[in-house]
Amino acid sequence: MSVLTFERKQDGELWSEAELHTLLASLDAALGSEDGRGWETGMTEKGDPQFYLLGSLPDQACQLCVSRIGGRYILEDGAGRLLFEHSSLPLVALHAKAAVSSRRWSVVARIVLLWCTVRHTLHDKVEPLLFESEEIFVHLAPKFAAFA
Amino acid sequence: MKRAKDQEVSGGKLRPTVVPEARQQRKEAGDWLKQRRADAGLSQVALAERLGMKYYTFISQVENGFSRVPTEAMEAWAVQLGLEPSEFAKHLLVYYEPELYRLLFGKKK
Numbered sequence: 001m002s003v004l005t006f007e008r009k010q011d012g013e014l015w016s017e018a019e020l021h022t023l024l025a026s027l028d029a030a031l032g033s034e035d036g037r038g039w040e041t042g043m044t045e046k047g048d049p050q051f052y053l054l055g056s057l058p059d060q061a062c063q064l065c066v067s068r069i070g071g072r073y074i075l076e077d078g079a080g081r082l083l084f085e086h087s088s089l090p091l092v093a094l095h096a097k098a099a100v101s102s103r104r105w106s107v108v109a110r111i112v113l114l115w116c117t118v119r120h121t122l123h124d125k126v127e128p129l130l131f132e133s134e135e136i137f138v139h140l141a142p143k144f145a146a147f148a
Numbered sequence: 149m150k151r152a153k154d155q156e157v158s159g160g161k162l163r164p165t166v167v168p169e170a171r172q173q174r175k176e177a178g179d180w181l182k183q184r185r186a187d188a189g190l191s192q193v194a195l196a197e198r199l200g201m202k203y204y205t206f207i208s209q210v211e212n213g214f215s216r217v218p219t220e221a222m223e224a225w226a227v228q229l230g231l232e233p234s235e236f237a238k239h240l241l242v243y244y245e246p247e248l249y250r251l252l253f254g255k256k257k
Contacts, residue, residue, distance in 0.1 A: 050209065
């Protein structure tokens with residue numbers, strides 16, 4: 001298995017305020033609890049940014065980690081299990097939120113996530129194909145009509 | 149807004165002013181692992197590749213002191229770093245479970 005690496009953009013190595021806001025807005029409920037949870041950011045050796053959601057005191061171990069590599073966001077848990085990856089940070093943040101949500105809400109969260117993922121996939125993959133087919137149809141329809 | 153070059157940002161309304169001991173020790177373990185990786189002549193990407201990981205980000209997570217090397221992965225890490233697995237695990241125990249280390253081996257390293 002080969003590790004996926006990407007060419008980094010010249011000025012793309014740091015978290016932007018908007019990216020941090022997206023992550024913190026999604027994890028607000030987890031961070032607001034009274035058990036000393038917090039978050040930190042850091043960097044990989046190659047300069048790719050990482051966001052760590054820390055667990056409760058006294059251990060404050062990493063619960064979730066979001067990394068950005070070449071415009072793709074990687075969501076892992078504290079044991080290094082890959083939970084989700086996508087180019088859309090809001091979608092990754094939604095998965096992060098679901099991962100730290102209570103069990104009671106997990107079914108609802110999973111349904112919402114499934115819906116969002118299907119929508120993104122449709123938007124990214126299917127819509128261009130439909131658009132392309134439509135263009136071909138518009139282009140060929142007059143020719144078929146001429147034969148008919 | 150862009151963060152400073154080394155971007156060590158932290159947050160959380162309830163973040164304690166003192167870094168908990170467990171976190172400090174994980175960081176020391178991370179520094180030790182980083183040095184062992186450098187001794188083995190491996191980059192984070194190369195080590196992740198050898199460990200069969202899709203991304204190398206977990207290596208950084210561990211070296212930055214936010215996570216531990218999972219127990220079930222210790223042998224593989226040791227082998228790839230050219231270290232004796234039992235010694236590797238024993239050394240990490242000093243940082244990860246100092247009290248357990250003291251009980252097992254009778255002293256703090």
